[in-house]
Amino acid sequence: MSKNKKSPPLFAQRLLGKLLPGSERYILLGDYEELYREIADTRNHFTATLWYLLQIVITLPSLFLDSVLWSVNMVKNYLKITLRTLLKNKIFSLINITGLALSITICLMIVIYIRDWRNTDQFHVNKDRIYRIYTTDTRFGWDVHGWATTPAYLAPHLDRSNPNIENSCRLRMMFGSVLHKGSAIGIAGFFAESSFFDILDFQLFSGDDSTALDNPNSILISEEYALTFFGDEDPLNKTILLEVIGAISKEGVRRSREEFTVTGVIKDTDEKTHLNFNCLVSFSTLESLIGEGLFDNELDDWKYKSRYYTYVLLNTPDNAKMLENQLPEIEKAIIPEEDLDKNSFALQNICDINLGKNLSNATPGTKSSIDVFFIPFLAALIVFLVCFNYIILSIARSLKRSKEIGLRKTVGSKRIQIILLFLCESFMISFIALITACLFVLWLVPVFNGLDVIENTKQQINLEMMMDPGIYLDFILIAFAVSIIAGLYPALYLSSIRPINVLQSGKGIRGSSHLYTRKILMSIQFGISMISIIMIMYFNQLFDYWSNYDRGIAVDNIVNVFMNDVNPETFKNEILKNSNVMGVSLSSEIPLYGGNAYKSLKNSRMDEPISMYYSSVDRDFLNNFDIELIAGRNFSNEYSADIGKTVILNQQAVKVLGFNSPEEIIGKVLVYSDNTDVTVIGVVKDFTYRLYLENEIGPMMILQEPVYFNYANIRYATGKKEEIKAFLPEIWKEFDEFHKVNYSFSEDAQEEYSTSLTGTMTISAYACGFVILIALFGLLGMVVYTTELRVKEIGIRKVLGSSISGTVYLLSRSYIKLIVFTGVAALPTGYICSDLILQFFAIRPDMSILIPPTALLFILLLAIITVGSQTIKAAIVNPVNTLREE
Amino acid sequence: MKTLSRREEQILLAVWALKEDAYLVSIKKYLSTVMKQNWTVGAIHKPLRILEKAGYVDASIGEATAKRGGRSKKIYSLTKKGIMLLEEYRKINETLWSSFPGMETR
Structure with missing residues (x-):
């Protein structure tokens, strides 16, 4: 006890021991203890302990300095060693750097892309106080959270009742056309309240932003439009004739044509924003347009919650939390009771709108996170595959480096130092790769941007x-992450080598378990390569099938003309006089482009109406598009009651309405939309009304309601496309001198669809090719190393009479075996994965069983070429050259 | 010739004076009493290490005592090189000091 009391506290001794230089640690500790005892004897233990602890504190700074000095020295040494090893193993370095550089290139491109999109709306001065309120809606699926909009009366309610809000602004999308010098130029923008410029920092080129949106019939236009309409003149206070497109009703699309005063020109900006617009129209205009009946009475109606964007400017950024807490109360005041469980309000900062929640009716210029959801995973996969290469090659190389490590350890290297050495090496390689990748990015991005798919989808x-x-x-x-992923395992493995095992002559390194690691990594690489090839081939089969799919509707030789205000019937009669025209029908949507209009239909026995795709067509539609009628009759001229009173269904609709056969439903009376009775007169065979074939053909109803006739579908004689193109503008002039004729060829739509499919295929094929390339790179590196190690063995074998083919077989055997075994596991996996994904598509071909073996053969062929190139080279070398030195 | 700092010079002299008993604690005590000020361990150990590296002092491992918690001492002694260096410093010092007459003759 007394003896114990005389020595310093044990923890302090340990601590001090750690801090003291290693060589003299024990002597110095002894010195300190002696001094401690002396102080303890002359004074007391407490003072002595204090003194002892003080010594620890005093030691710290010099220790820190020491370690910095030493690590600088060590790093210098590591770098030197790394550089030497890199130069000594040129193939290893080249394969690793190229592979890493390519994968880092992809990561960099992704980083640039995502940062670019995240970096939007940064130019608003009050960006941390500007929030958008949106409406969540549980009626959407998992991937859409709600509407980007709120009902119109939310903002005034907040202004009245919420002290946290300094200002608010409502926006509503506006579409229309400016009638200028005899032609109509389409223009899109927003109705905006006058607080717009107080909250958002869009700049004006000319005009006064505090008053520009005050009066009805004021419009602000973009610089580009100002130039088109007024040239060099000053557009301020000049008027333009604007046609605003209003609501669609029974009578057709409502339009207003009024004079608007230009009160400002919006400055072009390079800044990215989620609000893209060509014009801003004062909100008071909207109010008067509602008064005129152009729009429904939207401002006080919950039904129109999908139309109005609400932006608020908070007093302070911290008020966002408070406002969030008040939202339930606000919801109670705004949302009708029956929808309270399905809808709620939420806030999003203006900077979080892009790459944020996926919302319906987002403003043009918005990109949601769901669109880029998969990209980071793809990048991670590619990075991991490349890092596998690094690991495989490093382990292979360990055969050569083990002696170096053994020696280092013998002369006193600690394990951590060897780990650091190898991490330093991998960091240096990935850093060189990073620099290479930056150059790649500069070179590849313009190429990438030039691809059709990329250009088309912006x-x-x-x-x-x-x-x-x-x-x-x-x-x-x-680069740092990559170097850790790639370098950590080799570093840990190589630093675990025991000197006794590698330096004792005759003993190689043990480590069959690490051979397994190598093999497992290689099979993962080849497995993924095979799975991706198989999936790509199945998708190719699917897209092929789609391109040649019998849609049940003949769209070749059809041109669709947008009717605008022209009377469709007179236009039809006029156009039929042309000899190139084989037939004309009228429809509400362009077949294949449509699929967006839904209306409800109810069987009298049912409680809930069924919402189904709706199309309004005239009596010639079915013949014109060659759609097969399987029961009942078409709309007919003789039955004037057909207009709006009868309906033709497709087979799906018959099924969902609960009838067993088409014949059964003919003559039945159904309840359509807002309680109109309609009689079923016919059933058509299912045909695809959408361009995209991903989804099943849904239930569909076809009515004859002339107010919705927007398009004339003209079937022309085969080969007369050019004549029709020339003829259409001519005849159009007789009907409408303001607007230009607006037409589209159905076959173009189909072609566009095929192109978009090929585009997706091209990108996937590039990605897949990249994966395979990486795997082959790794294989090449492995083969080079192992054959190099066996050069002497090959020489002796040849001297003893081994044939070239025998040697090649010997050297290649293990790789081919590995790939075949991988194939056994990968082929069914690839098949099952593809099957699972293809399940999502209603329209798909039977999966060809031949595809997996083809993929295996393809990979095997590439592998044989890669392996063969090295092994044949090694096998044909004259043994004299390899054995001479011995 | 190596330039000695004042402190290094004093430590070398202490090592000489203490003969066989010259280890860290005794040097510290000796210098503290002579100069009437407390020296820290580091203030002696660091210069000692430098002097050892430069070859002016030699070190041998001494006996271990219970007082030291069973740890051995490191006994320092001057090398020939060290003695020659001190000799030279004395000459330099005497030359330098000779012009300074001292209190009584001022």
């Missing part, structure tokens, strides 16, 4: 992001 990658210094932090993080 998915271009913005290279200007490379100017942003912040992005390089991300880049370095990526």
